[in-house]
Amino acid sequence: MTTSTRGADKVPAVLVLEDGRIFRGRAYGAVGETFGEAVFSTGMTGYQETLTDPSYHRQVVVMTAPHVGNTGVNDEDAESKRIWVSGYVVRDPARVPSNWRSRRTLDEELAAQGVVGISGVDTRALTRHLRERGAMRVGIFSGNALSDEGTMLAEVRQAPEMQGADLSAEVATKEAYVVPAQGEKKFTVAAVDLGIKGMTPYRMAERGIEVHVLPATATVDDVYAVNPDGVFFSNGPGDPATADHPVSVMRGVLERGTPLFGICFGNQILGRALGFGTFKLKYGHRGINQPVQDRTTGKVEVTAHNHGFAVDAPLDKVSDTPFGRAEVSHVCLNDNVVEGLQLLDKPAFSVQYHPEAAAGPHDAAYLFDRFVKLMEGQRA
């Protein structure tokens, strides 16, 4: 068990939204200033996975769960090698974590990684504000970074927007690497890393897949150089409207008819590859209890989400695309947002949410089996 000795929680901190609303609290994690898009996550657990998900790059995450940090930080649950959120907003952080795997406090970990946060914020009021007004730019200021409200607001309004942001290359691996199959190797998959979470290759490896994780800049030739049975496109940060390179690589894969699976950003890229548009949601879906219906079976699953954009595809008809017929396979029952796509004439599908999610329900794990079936079908 570790306790925080830093005392950052006595340092005043201010959160400034781009529309001028201000929340005051105390520094949590690093002291300084940070900017990003303010978004809220409703997950009551899994903060370590959230913080280390590369899709949160340039986002300031507001936790709706009031108590955060209760189980500390361990050496096992990170989804990548570092924390990616650009800032962290909590109501009432745990002073003393309690868990047999805990190695450090969350406060210490945020500070060690230079992540500026704020605690003591009325996160319920802040979440309601974001829900009414939409996700927007935000700054957190503490210590020497504190200045008058007008100056801080001007700085927030100069920060880059999420719309139009091309961020995959900033988070993806620079070098290809292999995650070996567990047990007998049955398939090889080329996984294009646009900000991949560690659990994703793991879920494939568990099913006898050897995963070749390739940089976001990988070409169609790089993908086929590993002689794949299937191709995967990962989750990732930023605006899918900017992802022209992965869209063209995916089109190359669809032309060849190799089994294809995409998650989250990968779903938006499939949407674009098929000719659909993408758009920014008012405040996105983030959390681990979102109801989604698999329209191919009628089953409802409770799922983990982290997306601020969505695909604009017709819900109630089969669409003709350059790669044959396509349909919306999954839909969010809260707001009818497209949560999955599938091709009817080629072995390709994707989902907007996170079947790999470790924190959260495992209802959607069957999607990895569906990918395996597509690869088996191609061999038969």
Ligand SMILES: NC(=O)CC[C@H](N)C(=O)O
């Ligand atoms: N987790 C993801 O892949 C997110 C995809 C995209 N950046 C979005 O916000 O919608």
